[in-house]
Each structure stands twice: as C-alpha cells, then as structure tokens.
Amino acid sequence: MSVLAPDPGLIRVSTIAELERLGLPVPPSSYPLVWEPGDEVELRSRLELEARCAIINIVLACAFGMPGRDALAWLDDAGLTGQATPPELSFLAEGEGDLRSFALHTEALAALGWLLSVVRRLDPAAPGAENIASLLPNLPAGEGFRSWQARVLTAPRDPRDAAAALDLYYCLDWSYLRAEELHLALPGYIDSNAIGQRRWALEWAVLFHGPFHDDPAGWEEVDLST
Template identity: 60%
Template sequence: MRRLRLPLPPAEFPLVWEPGDEVELRPTGELEARTAILHLLLARCFGMPPQAAMSWLLSSHLVDQVTPPESQFVMGGRGDHRSFVLHHDAVYALAWVLGLTKHLDPATPTDDRLMDLLPNIAAGETFARWRSRTLAAPRPAGDAAAMLDFHYCLDWGYLEAERTGAPLPGLIDANAIGQRRWALEWAVVFHGPYHDPPPGWEEVDLST
C-alpha cells in the first residue's frame, strides 16, 4: 500500500481472518464454472443473442450454477448492464486464482491475453472442451488468501483516494479493485468459529 502511495486502512480495520482459521479454495470445477459464466455474461453485454447464450449454458451443463439475477440478464437483458460489464475484472481475478494468468497487479488493467485463455464461446467451445484445453493449476490457498487480504486493504485505499481526490497508482479505479476483491472473497473459503458457511456469488459482502 505504501509503495502504491495509497491511504492506509485505520488501525481498527477488521481482519479478514482470525488466528487459527483454516483456509482453502473452492473446488476447481466450481472456480472454472464461475469464470465461464461471468465470461458468458460479458458476451451478452457485447451483443451475444439470448438464445445463443442459453444454448451455450445448456450444452455446457451450467444452467444450475447461474444466479437468478444472471439468468434474468441472460434471457431478457434485465438488470444493471454496467455492473455485468465490470465483471471483466472479477474474471481476471478468478483466472489468477486458477493459475491462468501470472499476475494480478493493482496498478495495471487485465492481461491482454485474458480473452484467449477463456472459453471461445463464439466458436462454440463448450465448458468441458475449455477445461480440457486450459488444464488449470489453482494457486495455493495461502497465496490466494494473502491476495484477498491485499485487495481487502486496496478496496479501502482506492475508495478513500477517490473520495479525497488523491491520485491513483495506475490505470484502474476502485470499481475494478472491488470486482477483483469480490472474486477473491468468493473463491477463498475460511473455516473457523467466526466464519459462516461460504456465501453464494450474490451473497458476498463487500460492505466492510
């Protein structure tokens, strides 16, 4: 945070986890499915017809993992179009967790090669074919937890910098950092006496 010249969270800023907690990642298949679904939502944002999107979900056997708001957007275009476009950075964070991208730099936009690493929906590449092509190698849970902790602090720092008019360290804004944090909050699972069961995608709490 100091290297990026961002405001530091206050001393009473709550911790992401407590001493003694255990950490793991969600199952690889679940991480891949969420990545593919968000990628499909982006395709819908940029003109993919609803019938084609639904056909891809059916052929990929992912319909049951689409949330109700996502389903409404896929089929009827209902919802906040801008919020779905912002998911591009959530996809980037999930790709990092899956080991598909080398870095998750808070000062730079997404990797230019990201689209090549995702399902080629326009060409009809199904979820199963994509999985066999990419051969994901998820990062160690501790590394992902450390990245979550970093983005937890970054989220506060970016919002504070934008509130006070301080310069940001790179080319992305608080929205992008928030999306990356959302993906990391969902992907990393903590177990301990102070943790509830892992939340669904729509239930991730970014209010702190």
C-alpha cells in the same frame, strides 16, 4: 482440502507495505483482519472456479452483443445453467439488469483466472483482463465448456497465497475508495470499481474455517460493505 491459514498479522504487514509502495492511503490500525490466528483456509473446488469463470464469460459475451438465446444454449450444453445466479439468468433470458454492472465483471473474471493460474499476476495498478480472452472459452469458434477445460488445464493456487491476495484486495478496496474521496492520484489505470470486482471474486472463492466465520456465501451474497 483446507490448510492452516498464514499468520494474519504478518500478512497485514505485507499488505500495508504494498499500499505504501503504491502511494495509497493506509487503513487505520483498527481495520479488521480477514481471518484469525488458527483459522484454516481452502479454495472452492477447481470445477466451481472454472464454472464461475465460464458463466461470467458468457454473461460478458451477452453484454457485448451475443444473443441471449445463444448464451443460454451454451450454458445448457455445458450443464451450468443451475450454477448461474437468478440475476444472470434474467439478464441472458430477458435482458434485465444493469448492463454496466455486468460489464464490470471483467476484473472479477481476471481474479478468478489468477486463482486458476491462467492469469499470471494481478497488478493492483493495471487492468487484469487485457489478454484473458484467449484463456477462456472461444465462443465465436463454438468452443464448449469441456473442450475449454481440456485445452487450458487450470491449476488452482495455494489457498494460503489466495488468502494473502484477499487481504491485499480487502485493504485496497478501502484505500482506493479513500483516495478517490480525497481526489488523490491513483497509482495506475484502474479505479475502485475494478478493485471491488477483484475483491468480490476473492471473497467468494477463498473459504475460511474457524469460530468467527459464517457458511460460504453465494456469488450474489458476497458482502463488500466493510
């Protein structure tokens, strides 16, 4: 269910304060807001979020050695094959695609875990997936999708909090890239790749409704160019 989104100007003030606290470059005042006053916001359904977590988890398992046929069988048993993207299915079935790009999805997974409240905090300066393995389907033990759902009992976050997080990572994406371009010290142990992955997940999961928003994008259609 959608709710009124928070004031985007006030959220941006908080975002800029966080960037300054981290010692990162601040985007120009003309940097666009993510949404407009009066827009509504919602999260994708819990089932969609859980399914995307499970799919990324199985793709990561395949990237780190799980046989593709076993990964495809797990998805089929979970009823999730139809929700995997063509590049993901090609990777699982044929090993096609950029292995490194799939491996980077650990931080997208952390952001999705945060949206489902299984990750407590997304630290903009620290890895977010260090302890997430125990919160995802236990593939070596043969845990299936439904058993995992029953074990973890996810709780989607307030969409207004998710919107604020999206604004932060939208600006962090610019700030990290700018800091790397200028060879400035980063605030912690992650780089722009990790920040971009978190933004990807948030851009996909947080849905705005208003006169200037397009229909929700698919996972592979998320635009991170601006």
